[in-house]
Amino acid sequence: MDRRQFVRNSTLALCTLPVMRAPGDRPAHHIQADSMPDWLQTLVKQADKSIESLLTFQTKDSKSPDLGGLRDGFDLLNPHSTAALIQYGASGLFSPGSKFYRSKELLASMDLAALYLIKTQHSDGTIDLLSTNFHSTPDTGFLVKRLTMAYRLIEQSGTEGADKMLLNLKTFLVRGGDALSVGGIHTPNHRWVVSAALTKLNELWPNPKYVARAEQWLAEHIDIDRDGQYNEKSTFIYSSLSDRLLITIGKGLKKPELFDAVRKNLDMTMYYVHPNGEIVTDASGRQDKAIVGTLENYYYPYRYFAIKDRNGEYAAMCRLIEKTAAMKTAGFLDYFLTDPSLWAELPADKPVPVDYVKTFPNSGLVRIRRDRWDSTLIANNPVWFTFMKGNAVLQGVRFASSFFGKGQFQSEKIIENGKEWVLTQKLDGPYFQPYPKESIVADGDWEKMPRNFRPQSEVQILETKVMIWETPGGMEIEVATNGTERVPAALELIFRPGGTLKGVSKIENTKDSWLLKEAAGSYELGGDTISFGPGLALHKNIALRGALPAMEAPTVFLTGFTPFKHVIRFS
Incomplete structure (x- = not known):
């Protein structure tokens, strides 16, 4: 724990x-x-x-x-x-x-x-x-x-x-x-x-x-990168903690130069805000990775600099936190009680970013926000795409194949190509020939004959390319593979629990897994709806060998075989 x-x-x-x-x-x-x-x-x-x-x-x-x-x-x-x-x-x-x-x-x-x-x-x-x-x-x-x-x-x-x-x-x-x-x-x-x-x-x-x-x-020196993020990339827990601590040190040891790192992180964090007031946690390197979190941990640093710098954007962030997570800020009551300067009125709001495309290369993240909806692209992560529209949340998209038990897709980086973002993966699946005669051990111990010394043959290759682009009102994803054929594959749409799915078919003997067979499906929560499609359902094998287990959430699968090629839209 x-x-x-x-x-x-x-x-x-x-x-x-x-x-x-x-x-x-x-x-x-x-x-x-x-x-x-x-x-x-x-x-x-x-x-x-x-x-x-x-x-x-x-x-x-x-x-x-x-x-x-x-x-x-x-x-x-x-x-x-x-x-x-x-x-x-x-x-x-x-x-x-x-x-x-x-x-x-x-x-x-x-x-x-x-x-x-x-x-x-x-x-x-x-x-x-x-x-x-x-x-x-x-x-x-x-x-x-x-x-x-x-x-x-x-x-x-x-x-x-x-x-x-x-x-x-x-x-x-x-x-x-x-x-x-x-x-x-x-x-x-x-x-x-x-x-x-x-x-x-x-x-x-x-x-x-x-x-x-x-x-x-x-x-x-302070471990902050060019994006404005600390080493642990822990947006819910440790980034805000570092902000609070550096303010304490800067004030107490009279080192105002430490405040520059805090301001840099607060500026970055404004682009990590979902339309419903939650914070993007997908790139975290700590235990808050991909959790649902709000912004209460940032209230003290935003308020401190909103007042100190008369910063209207920071003041707007404070008011957003007051609107979405006010009572949770009681966890920092001691900060407010011991510093009466924070009791002053906040300056007037200045608009914060709500319409942007922002890349954070050091965190392997791309953020697209268009007021009431947003999307996050993530490198080095089996969940590489999210889409949120008000209360309706597609909290992750994954793709996997049963390719030699190692077919869970993730890309080392996100490459911007014009108006597209490209994620790629190349896998190989070799077979192995007899061990070199002169090196065979007398006792026949398999462990003493490492596989890396065996000649390879019948090497199978599977390349996967994911292309993502923005459309009016949403996003589109194309998943395409080439190489070994007839490999079962599945595209996984993971929604936040609590909403209602329509246009999908329940997969028997599962708790909350569905197939998208129809032209389009939808997910509704709190008056907001995400539409997605078209569907593809060529098999029901959703527990692919080597793929991650299904999440405890309503999940819609699109299934097929390699060469897999499908475009799905979210709006």
Whole structure:
């Protein structure tokens, strides 16, 4: 299970917290909590629901060795769920509009949570992510980054008795800072997680080793390409995370040059938006690949720069997120509460791109959008085409043949040829001759006679070419093969669950597989309809050897044999 899933099961949703000073360290800048705008008050109310839920997962038995810890959906006590109570609880203590405002009872539960974190913290200052990472510096960074912000909110809340809890929280954070100052990472974004956590610690308790370690990671430069995308290409999870972290580091270490990468990514992301407000995830190199995701994770960076730069396009993106995913932004409430500059009104909107053809060569992606419909072409992926029209979603097209058990089509690149985009694949299927006599092993062990040393014969070739072009109101695809003949093949149209298919025939003994025999079919969802056709149904063999298994979604198949040649239209 990945971190995102673990956190979700821990009822953490998308949130993590920041840090504050211990009483007496130095005075905190006062935030006028009673002057919050209405949108922020709404998020506070939403966060109250998370606090209520988290409290139900906490161990309260005073005799239990697990006192104060929180369990996740798998009944595992873990530091992530436990830290979530402190993160969300801090927003409640701080916000006058919260039912938990200055709550002594909630503070006591948060203190137990802080003590549990100290108890589960290793001697080196790290914590474990029970699903995969142990003695994990990066996971310590995720928690420290957000718990520093929680510390600050608790300190400024004026909650009676907070001093004791803050001292316990400081113990955890400072020990974590020791780990972050020397520990290693796994992935590109972990460098910025660690650096941002160290930056926040340094704001609370200045320490040269915090800054030196962050500078060491920053010396590797930001992993952003010419398209405006980070190395992991994780548009739903880690690109937006990197944006938030680089803002934190840039502000805290006074390095505004880091903002250039964030702006570049935000500019690119405007072209990754589907008409229904979802984000394109097809080219991701992480666990969010091809998931259905909205834009809430980008709300903070878009709002930050919309206000800072008076950028109307970014303001329009914020309003789009407010329209399509407003309540999900409560996961970043601590960001908004600790930075009152974000409480300002957004500037006036400036139109964002909704009519374009945009190529992202480093991501192997082409985006075509015409207001209410859009299409994505993807290289290095068995799903190489999507088409969305409002609520109706063709979430993928695949093509496969039973060619030697390796006939799943995908193209290494997308080539633009005039007004067409071309994807290609060439496969070979050889047979093998007797092993060279002088090299035959005495014991006849097959494994000792590698196939690459055998002469080949009867080599079969199958070349597939996919051509895609835009038409008025939609897209067309031509799939053509040449080479070996009579190979069963199937074109697979994968729709999002929940809609209604028409003009197609159910394939017996399948859950949700259909053949398009007629001239045209359609898929309707939420008042929007995708029309597709013409059909082709020369056989019912949809479980081709070597092809990927069918997805858990309504899927329409067009079937034939090589040489396969068919044009299908989507509108």
